[in-house]
Structure formats: C-alpha cells, structure tokens
Amino acid sequence: MTEPSIENIKKILVVGAGAMGSQIGMVCAISGYEVAVQDIDSSMLDKAKKELESRMSRNVEKERMTEKEVGEAFGRMTFTEDLESAASNADFVIEAAIEKLDVKRELFARLDEAAPEHAILATNSSTIVGSRVADATNRPDKVCNMHFFNPALIMKCVEIVRGPETSDATVETALELTKRIGKAPALLEKEISGFVANRILHALRDEAIDLYEGGYASFEDIDTACKTALGHPMGPFELMDLTGIDISYYVRQARYEETGNEADKPRKSIVEKFERGELGRKTGKGWYEYDEKGRRVERAEK
Numbered sequence: 052m053t054e055p056s057i058e059n060i061k062k063i064l065v066v067g068a069g070a071m072g073s074q075i076g077m078v079c080a081i082s083g084y085e086v087a088v089q090d091i092d093s094s095m096l097d098k099a100k101k102e103l104e105s106r107m108s109r110n111v112e113k114e115r116m117t118e119k120e121v122g123e124a125f126g127r128m129t130f131t132e133d134l135e136s137a138a139s140n141a142d143f144v145i146e147a148a149i150e151k152l153d154v155k156r157e158l159f160a161r162l163d164e165a166a167p168e169h170a171i172l173a174t175n176s177s178t179i180v181g182s183r184v185a186d187a188t189n190r191p192d193k194v195c196n197m198h199f200f201n202p203a204l205i206m207k208c209v210e211i212v213r214g215p216e217t218s219d220a221t222v223e224t225a226l227e228l229t230k231r232i233g234k235a236p237a238l239l240e241k242e243i244s245g246f247v248a249n250r251i252l253h254a255l256r257d258e259a260i261d262l263y264e265g266g267y268a269s270f271e272d273i274d275t276a277c278k279t280a281l282g283h284p285m286g287p288f289e290l291m292d293l294t295g296i297d298i299s300y301y302v303r304q305a306r307y308e309e310t311g312n313e314a315d316k317p318r319k320s321i322v323e324k325f326e327r328g329e330l331g332r333k334t335g336k337g338w339y340e341y342d343e344k345g346r347r348v349e350r351a352e353k
C-alpha cells in the first residue's frame with residue numbers, strides 16, 4: 052500500500068519539540084493517535100514533557116479533561132532523539148524543527164529514507180513552502196504544508212498547502228487528519244509565501260501602521276476601531292506587542308532581502324522601536340507599557 056489514506060494513520064511522528072512541535076504532538080495524542088516527538092536536543096525533550104505535564108494538569112484542575120484522559124494521552128506519547136527509528140513506523144510526519152531551509156531539507160531526505168512508503172511528510176513551517184523540501188525526497192507527491200498556529204493546543208486553524216506535486220490523496224488525508232485532531236483545516240490550492248492568515252494579518256498590520264505614521268489616528272484608536280468595529284479580539288498594535296516587535300521587524304527584513312522591494316522593508320516606526328529595544332510585552336514597553344506581571348500600565352507614546 053503506497054497511497055496515503057486516513058485509515059492507515061495510527062502513528063504520527065512530530066519532529067522538533069519546541070513551542071510548536073510539543074503541543075502538536077500533544078494535540079495528536081489527545082485525539083487518540085500514537086505519537087513520537089523527536090528532537091536533536093534532549094533538554095528540549097525534557098522541557099517539552101514538563102511543560103505539557105503542567106499544561107495538562109491545569110486542564111484537569113479546570114475540569115476540561117479528566118486525569119484518566121490525560122494519563123492515556125501521555126501513555127500514547129514517546130519522546131526520542133532517534134529520528135530514524137521513530138520514522139521507521141510512522142504513518143504521518145509533521146516536521147516542526149527550527150526554521151532553517153538547509154536543516155529542513157536534510158531532515159526531509161532522512162525522513163524519506165526511513166519512513167514507510169505510504170507516509171506523508173508535512174512541514175509546519177510558517178514561511179517555507181512544501182515544494183522547497185519536497186525535492187529533497189523521492190516522494191514529492193506525499194509532501195505538503197500543515198501549518199498550525201501558536202499555541203497549537205488552543206488555536207483551531209491548520210492551513211494545508213498543496214504543492215505543485217502534492218497528490219489528491221495526500222491533501223485529502225491531511226485535511227481529514229486535521230479534522231480528526233479537532234482542528235479546522237483551511238486548504239490553499241497553490242503555494243504562496245505566508246499562506247492565508249498571516250498574509251491577511253500582515254496586510255492589516257501594514258495599513259494600521261501607515262494610518263498611524265500618516266498621522267491619521269493614534270495607535271490606540273486604531274486598535275479600538277479594529278476591536279469594536281471589526282470584532283477583532285486584539286488590535287494590531289496590541290498584537291504586535293504580544294508577539295514581539297522584533298518578530299515583525301525580522302519577518303519584513305527577511306521578505307525585503309528576498310524580494311529587494313522597498314515596500315517590503317520594515318516600517319519606520321517598527322525600525323525605531325526595534326533599535327530602541329522596545330519589543331513589546333517581553334521588554335515592558337512596545338506600543339504600550341507593561342508592568343513586571345505583563346499587565347498594561349499607561350500609554351507609551353503616540
């Protein structure tokens with residue numbers, strides 16, 4: 052049997068035990084799948100296990116899950132440094148390792164060698180489209196993006212991206228798996244950098260910054276409009292403070308280096324904040340100011 056199909060998926064390998072991989076693994080185990088979480092760094096595996104245990108015990112305290120359900124989910128999980136042996140019986144691989152193309156290409160080549168023929172190899176990358184790793188394998192028809200959002204235990208959306216060589220069976224299996232782990236799939240029929248949600252978020256963010264830099268409205272009032280007119284849970288400036296202004300800076304700098312297009316450069320106010328080290332909640336100041344507990348205190352600047 053070489054064609055992927057949802058009925059064949061019993062074991063899932065998640066590569067990378069960082070912020071994303073650890074939670075993706077837990078999501079799959081909670082939904083009844085046998086899961087191996089692999090990382091090259093054993094301290095990351097230990098950290099992942101500890102963090103998941105404390106998150107799950109909070110779920111039990113809050114009566115979102117029973118102790119038995121949590122125990123059973125952990126019983127289905129293994130944590131390992133051995134990629135080849137974890138891949139050897141995996142039916143579906145979700146790669147969530149560090150965001151470096153050369154690392155991912157090497158991983159995909161090794162996974163292709165070690166995994167059964169029917170296994171789908173998906174990448175959780177936020178920026179690297181599947182075709183850039185598919186050609187490191189001999190199974191480009193079984194490679195796609197499967198992009199979770201952070202925190203993966205909570206966020207419902209998973210973007211599935213069809214590459215030029217991805218087969219229908221791969222897409223259908225990835226869509227069905229997404230549903231079976233309690234998530235909402237959004238399918239992209241063609242590859243595009245940034246996919247759907249982040250492209251829309253960035254377009255909105257650009258417009259918000261342009262309105263602010265053009266002196267049309269304060270950042271607080273732009274946040275108010277987004278929350279109270281558009282129903283967004285957070286305004287774009289609040290969200291930048293939460294995710295980190297350095298992330299906004301690096302994403303745009305990388306895009307500019309790729310395209311050479313001046314319009315892709317980070318906006319002036321982002322560069323200024325980045326250079327001043329005002330990176331948002333984590334530094335106590337970004338667009339807004341925060342106390343040591345991360346609560347907003349007073350307006351930083353207009």
Ligand SMILES: NC(=O)c1ccc[n+]([C@@H]2O[C@H](COP(=O)([O-])OP(=O)(O)OC[C@H]3O[C@@H](n4cnc5c(N)ncnc54)[C@H](O)[C@@H]3O)[C@@H](O)[C@H]2O)c1
Pocket residue numbers: 066067068069070071072089090091092095146147148149150154158175176177178198199200201
């Ligand atoms: N953080 C986010 O908000 C987010 C959201 C969606 C998707 N992503 C994507 O998920 C992936 C992981 O991001 P993250 O935030 O979890 O990163 P992270 O830095 O928290 O974790 C990356 C992990 O990869 C491990 N790693 C590095 N090289 C490896 C290798 N050769 N084999 C196995 N493991 C290796 C590291 O030890 C680390 O534990 C990236 O591709 C990123 O683009 C991140």
